[in-house]
Amino acid sequence: MTADGVAAAAAAELRRVLHPSRVHTDATELGLYRRDASSIDGRAAIVCFPTDTAEVQDCVRVAARYGLPFVARGAGTGLAGGAVPLDGAVVIVTTKMNRVVSVDPVHRLAWVQPGVLNLDLTREVAVHGLHFAPDPSSQQSCSIGGNVANNSGGPHCLADGVTASHVLAVEVVLADSSVAMLGGEDPEPPGLDLRGTFVGGEGMLGIATLICVRLTQSPPAVRTMLMDFESVEDGARTVSAVIAAGMVPAALEMMDRLCIEAVEAYIGAGLPTDAAAVLLVEVSGLRHGVDADTARIIDIGVAHGARTVRVAQDEAERQLLWKGRKTAFGAVARIKPNYYLHDTVVPRRALPEVLRRVYEISERHQLMVLNVFHAGDGNLHPLLVFDKREPGVMERVHAAGEEIVRVSVEFGGVLSGEHGIGLEKRDLMPLMFSPDDLAAQEALREAFDPDRRANPWKVLPSPAACGDLQHVPDGAWV
Amino acid sequence: MIDLGRFADEVGDTGPVTIAGLSTRGGAVPGIRTVSAPTGIEWVQADEMTACCGAGTPVDELAAALAEHGQAVALPPGGSVGGALALGRSDVRRLGWGPVRDTLLQARYVSAAGTVVRAGGPTVKNVSGFDICRLLVGSQGTLGFLGELILRTRPLPACSQWHRLDDVDARRLGLLFASLYRPSSVLWNGSTIWVLLEGHGDDVAEQAARHGLEPCDGAPPLPSGSRRSMPPADVTGLTGSFVAEVGVGIVHHAEPWEPPQPDSRAARLATSLKCRFDPEGRLNPGVCP
Numbered sequence: 218m219t220a221d222g223v224a225a226a227a228a229a230e231l232r233r234v235l236h237p238s239r240v241h242t243d244a245t246e247l248g249l250y251r252r253d254a255s256s257i258d259g260r261a262a263i264v265c266f267p268t269d270t271a272e273v274q275d276c277v278r279v280a281a282r283y284g285l286p287f288v289a290r291g292a293g294t295g296l297a298g299g300a301v302p303l304d305g306a307v308v309i310v311t312t313k314m315n316r317v318v319s320v321d322p323v324h325r326l327a328w329v330q331p332g333v334l335n336l337d338l339t340r341e342v343a344v345h346g347l348h349f350a351p352d353p354s355s356q357q358s359c360s361i362g363g364n365v366a367n368n369s370g371g372p373h374c375l376a377d378g379v380t381a382s383h384v385l386a387v388e389v390v391l392a393d394s395s396v397a398m399l400g401g402e403d404p405e406p407p408g409l410d411l412r413g414t415f416v417g418g419e420g421m422l423g424i425a426t427l428i429c430v431r432l433t434q435s436p437p438a439v440r441t442m443l444m445d446f447e448s449v450e451d452g453a454r455t456v457s458a459v460i461a462a463g464m465v466p467a468a469l470e471m472m473d474r475l476c477i478e479a480v481e482a483y484i485g486a487g488l489p490t491d492a493a494a495v496l497l498v499e500v501s502g503l504r505h506g507v508d509a510d511t512a513r514i515i516d517i518g519v520a521h522g523a524r525t526v527r528v529a530q531d532e533a534e535r536q537l538l539w540k541g542r543k544t545a546f547g548a549v550a551r552i553k554p555n556y557y558l559h560d561t562v563v564p565r566r567a568l569p570e571v572l573r574r575v576y577e578i579s580e581r582h583q584l585m586v587l588n589v590f591h592a593g594d595g596n597l598h599p600l601l602v603f604d605k606r607e608p609g610v611m612e613r614v615h616a617a618g619e620e621i622v623r624v625s626v627e628f629g630g631v632l633s634g635e636h637g638i639g640l641e642k643r644d645l646m647p648l649m650f651s652p653d654d655l656a657a658q659e660a661l662r663e664a665f666d667p668d669r670r671a672n673p674w675k676v677l678p679s680p681a682a683c684g685d686l687q688h689v690p691d692g693a694w695v
Numbered sequence: 696m697i698d699l700g701r702f703a704d705e706v707g708d709t710g711p712v713t714i715a716g717l718s719t720r721g722g723a724v725p726g727i728r729t730v731s732a733p734t735g736i737e738w739v740q741a742d743e744m745t746a747c748c749g750a751g752t753p754v755d756e757l758a759a760a761l762a763e764h765g766q767a768v769a770l771p772p773g774g775s776v777g778g779a780l781a782l783g784r785s786d787v788r789r790l791g792w793g794p795v796r797d798t799l800l801q802a803r804y805v806s807a808a809g810t811v812v813r814a815g816g817p818t819v820k821n822v823s824g825f826d827i828c829r830l831l832v833g834s835q836g837t838l839g840f841l842g843e844l845i846l847r848t849r850p851l852p853a854c855s856q857w858h859r860l861d862d863v864d865a866r867r868l869g870l871l872f873a874s875l876y877r878p879s880s881v882l883w884n885g886s887t888i889w890v891l892l893e894g895h896g897d898d899v900a901e902q903a904a905r906h907g908l909e910p911c912d913g914a915p916p917l918p919s920g921s922r923r924s925m926p927p928a929d930v931t932g933l934t935g936s937f938v939a940e941v942g943v944g945i946v947h948h949a950e951p952w953e954p955p956q957p958d959s960r961a962a963r964l965a966t967s968l969k970c971r972f973d974p975e976g977r978l979n980p981g982v983c984p
Contacts, residue, residue, distance in 0.1 A: 321928060322873075323869055323872065323873060323928070324926075324927040324928050324942060325942070367822065368822045368826070370820060370822075374820070378793065378797060379820065379822075381797070381826065381829070382793060382797050391960070391964075395960050396960065397958055397960035397961045397964060398958040398960075398961060399958070399961055401926070402926035402927070402928070402944070403924040403925050403926050403944050404785070404789070404794065404924055404927075404943050404944045404945055405783070405784065405785075405833075405924035405945065406924060406957060407924075407954045407955065407956070407957045407984075408957040408961060408962060408965050408984060409830060409833065409834055409838075409965045409968065409984055410783070410796055410829050410830065410832060410833050411830075411961055411964055411965065413796055413826060413829030413830070413832075414825070414826055414827075414829050414830045416826065416829075417822050417825065417826050418825060418826075421825075422825075434876060434877055436876075437876060457742040458742070460741070460742050460743070460744060461741045461742035463741070463765045463766075463850035463851065464850065465744075465849070465850060502876075502877075502894065502898070503876060503894060503895065503898035503901070503902070504898070505895040505896075505897035505898045505901070506853075506894045506895035506898050509895055562816075562818040562819075562820050562821060563818070564740075564743050564817070564818060565742060565743055566740075566742055566743065591820075594818070594819050594820040595743075595818055595819070595820070596820050629817060629818075630816075630818055631816035631817070631818050631821040631823045632823040633821070633822050633823050634818070634820040634821060634822065635820065635822055636822070637822050638822075638823060638824060642823075646823070646824060649816065649823055649824075650813065650823075650824065651812075651813065653806070653808075653810045653811070653812050654812050654813045654814070655824075657806065657812050657814065657827055657972070658824050658825045658827065660968075660971035660972060661825050661827060661830065661968065661971075662825065663971060664964060664967040664968040664970075664971050665964065665967075676824060676825070677824075
């Protein structure tokens with residue numbers, strides 16, 4: 218049977234087990250689901266929308282019967298190509314599994330389906346003075362299932378930790394279509410910590426169908442301040458000094474000059490457009506601690522050359538300062554029509570030197586770079602802006618991106634802080650890991666999915682056995 | 696970076712082998728070849744909130760070194776760092792400090808093949824590849840022997856004070872727990888609660904006064920018959936002689952207890968992992984996490 222014939226037969230069978238309206242094979246729908254928020258294109262054979270765990274099992278079972286790989290997908294906001302279907306995969310979309318099943322405000326946990334949007338959960342539990350701590354920039358549109366797959370972070374993960382610290386249990390449909398409950402509401406379930414192992418598995422260890430998350434008490438007092446500096450180095454040194462002084466602010470975000478200019482032109486928040494860098498610092502907790510930390514952080518900033526310190530006087534001003542940070546990616550559209558967002562982590566003390574290198578790399582490749590990032594945990598997000606209609610520009614963007622990743626690792630950093638490896642950085646994994654290290658990760662993956670049917674060709678550089686499927690799709694710069 | 700070459704040679708690639716720390720958490724498997732992990736603190740970086748040490752380093756030695764930098768690590772006191780991670784059991788501050796598994800950022804361990812393998816990364820944030828660190832924590836040395844560890848540290852709080860309050864029944868416990876802001880520990884024995892408040896001294900005093908909590912010397916002695924793990928909602932139904940970690944679900948009970956069986960499919964996954972990480976079953980044979 219031809220590949221198209223196999224896909225047609227699989228779709229027909231899926232339409233018998235799922236309602237036909239939730240199994241799509243038309244060109245428009247397949248086109249929509251051939252990519253995520255990265256610039257990498259794949260090819261889906263079938264797109265299905267299960268509504269519960271049993272239907273996810275059905276999708277996985279049918280895919281296996283016809284020898285098709287499958288790719289789980291939430292809201293498709295991933296930036297590393299993790300949800301891009303390759304080689305005519307069955308895309309299993311979890312957006313219709315979007316129910317908050319239960320909330321226990323006393324013990325601060327909730328059971329949710331994977332398609333629940335991150336911010337929707339926080340909105341739902343806000344009445345109890347609680348929130349879901351991971352807050353990626355895409356929190357209005359990303360799903361909690363996707364957060365689990367990518368072990369997502371966000372500005373407020375500096376103090377409260379990334380997704381893995383907020384997931385207590387995951388019900389998973391494995392690649393053989395069986396269901397396992399990993400972890401539990403109890404803190405130390407017997408056996409290995411498969412829950413923690415699953416989080417960040419990028420859809421290659423199975424599909425999360427029900428998730429128990431920890432909810433976090435919202436702070437009674439919050440103080441947000443903006444400091445500006447004449448050099449990026451001064452701002453970066455302030456970050457290190459704050460942490461070394463024994464404080465962990467709720468957030469510590471930095472923007473550089475180009476970014477400040479773009480944001481200010483976009484929203485008019487009163488940002489100092491002549492500054493080389495601004496630091497957005499948020500302190501939260503109980504009022505005495507917040508007051509004391511605010512005062513100490515201002516002192517440290519001034520000692521490191523902060524020209525001005527603007528402390529938000531009310532919630533409206535605080536929201537305005539945060540709007541500046543959160544709309545940075547929208548603001549860049551005023552400069553150039555396209556951007557490529559990178560994501561690496563370096564030790565905080567290496568921030569000044571690595572940033573200097575990022576500017577140097579961008580200049581050498583004749584590209585504009587904006588930096589807006591989670592300085593508190595050393596998580597860089599260089600944003601290369603360009604116009605893809607310009608001949609040869611994509612080659613320069615990809616070359617600069619790879620150099621930025623290499624420099625980050627060279628300075629003791631890692632390939633990704635929150636976007637994941639996906640396809641984008643798959644072939645850069647050897648920069649961090651030896652063949653023995655990668656073999657251990659392959660062993661982990663094989664234990665979950667010996668036939669490599671769950672989201673294949675991602676994360677791990679494939680051994681020779683993978684033959685011609687080792688291709689890198691258009692748009693990837695790996 | 697600690698040279699793990701000799702440790703790897705000692706572990707070798709054939710025959711049963713076990714690892715000994717300070718024997719405070721069960722110790723080595725008796726009667727077979729025993730190895731020990733390197734000891735010593737490689738570095739402490741307060742401005743990175745990280746520290747690197749050999750797995751054989753005593754937890755108390757690391758804690759003392761961190762304290763000099765105003766830092767601490769969420770590991771239970773006593774024994775070796777590697778032992779604390781291999782067992783994966785938190786101490787009574789888990790509510791505020793988080794579980795042991797969240798402290799391990801990077802491990803260099805010796806595999807069953809006798810090779811040095813790196814898992815995780817040195818920075819406080821990292822999603823590069825699969826999370827083998829979380830697989831190792833709590834695996835009791837059955838998947839690999841921890842050699843060098845990079846840990847996430849946290850600032851020591853400016854003020855740390857235990858408090859107690861008597862005549863607290865389940866209903867009052869619920870009300871108190873709901874209104875306390877991020878206590879580091881809440882322990883309850885059915886009638887008395889002990890609360891560890893940490894942070895700015897004035898905040899600690901204010902919270903304590905608001906709830907009528909009286910300062911006390913420390914946590915109560917913990918019954919040692921069993922350490923149970925249960926959904927935190929089940930704690931209020933406990934009977935007998937116990938001290939429960941409220942909001943966490945760890946219960947220190949006077950009576951012994953048989954832990955429940957894990958989900959059967961999860962147990963099969965664990966077996967499958969063991970077969971791949973240690974196909975001959977040579978690492979800590981007979982140990983079943």
